[in-house]
Amino acid sequence: MIRSRNLILFGLFLAGLGISACSTPQTAARSDFQGGINQARFPRSVDKQFPVLPFPPQHAMDRDRSFIFESGQGEIKVGGIHLNVSDTPDNTVSFYRTEMKNNGWRLIQMVDHRGTIMLYELRNLICTIIVEPSADQSRVIIHIGPK
Numbered sequence: 001m002i003r004s005r006n007l008i009l010f011g012l013f014l015a016g017l018g019i020s021a022c023s024t025p026q027t028a029a030r031s032d033f034q035g036g037i038n039q040a041r042f043p044r045s046v047d048k049q050f051p052v053l054p055f056p057p058q059h060a061m062d063r064d065r066s067f068i069f070e071s072g073q074g075e076i077k078v079g080g081i082h083l084n085v086s087d088t089p090d091n092t093v094s095f096y097r098t099e100m101k102n103n104g105w106r107l108i109q110m111v112d113h114r115g116t117i118m119l120y121e122l123r124n125l126i127c128t129i130i131v132e133p134s135a136d137q138s139r140v141i142i143h144i145g146p147k
Contacts, residue, residue: 050079050144052122054099058086059140078145085138089115092131092138100129121147 049068062082069078085092093116100107105120105127115132130141 049077050081052103052105052125053081053127053142053144054096054103055083056085056087056092056095056140059083076146079142081140081142081144083140083142084134085140086136087138089131089133089138092140093118096129096131100127 060083062084065082067080070076096118097107100120105122107118108121109119111117115130118129120127120129124147125144126147127142127144132139
């Protein structure tokens with residue numbers, strides 16, 4: 001029962017990614033009807049985009065592989081965030097287990113196989129965190145979006 005519920009939640013999350021990918025990203029500037037520029041809009045850092053997510057110290061975001069899609073005025077937001085963390089995979093997993101719980105997330109499922117996959121939920125959000133070894137550091141992939 002719990003396993004099928006988790007699969008359904010994960011499937012809905014992936015469907016949300018597909019739906020949100022169809023929306024257009026916000027531009028750096030908006031034009032008014034007369035062709036002028038109303039207001040410049042610059043992207044915010046990821047920790048400001050998703051304040052419910054903890055980010056480990058000494059992390060670097062891989063901007064080429066990361067994405068954030070928003071629809072409308074940000075009612076729906078989906079992210080795929082790739083990080084390189086200057087720490088061991090075990091320490092990185094421990095960081096996320098502790099900090100996600102401290103931020104109110106509930107661990108639904110955790111799988112250890114060639115890395116660690118953790119599935120969390122918080123109110124109307126679902127988040128998958130994948131921690132993989134990479135040389136002397138960790139590679140982290142975070143998918144977050146609505147249930």
